[in-house]
Amino acid sequence: MIGYIDEALQRWGEVRQDGEAQGGSNMGSSVIASLMASQGVLNRAARGSRVLVDRTTEIDWIVSKHLSPQQRQVVVEQYCSGEPRREKWTACGCSRAQFYRRLGQAHRAIESQLLKRAA
Incomplete structure (x- = not known):
């Protein structure tokens, strides 16, 4: 797996x-809306993360549009599910090795798309 992609x-x-806990998705919120909500303080990172908040919108777009269904499924199970590890790969209908192989492929595909968009 790729550290910064993880x-x-x-x-x-x-x-x-x-977003799901608040009854909707906040993936499409703009910088202006963020500034208004935070009373003019632009918080571009959370919990000491080096990942920019608006990068999550880009990640969401890449996951939904550029990953295969199997890769998308393992990404959602790995990062959005609170289930134990064994249940994650069982939910995807694959072995532990296949689950992590697909997750690694998804990391490389996301990295590739991020590099293309940055260029």
């Missing part, structure tokens, strides 16, 4: 779970 996906999972 960190970005963890942040994405937290934001996604927060």
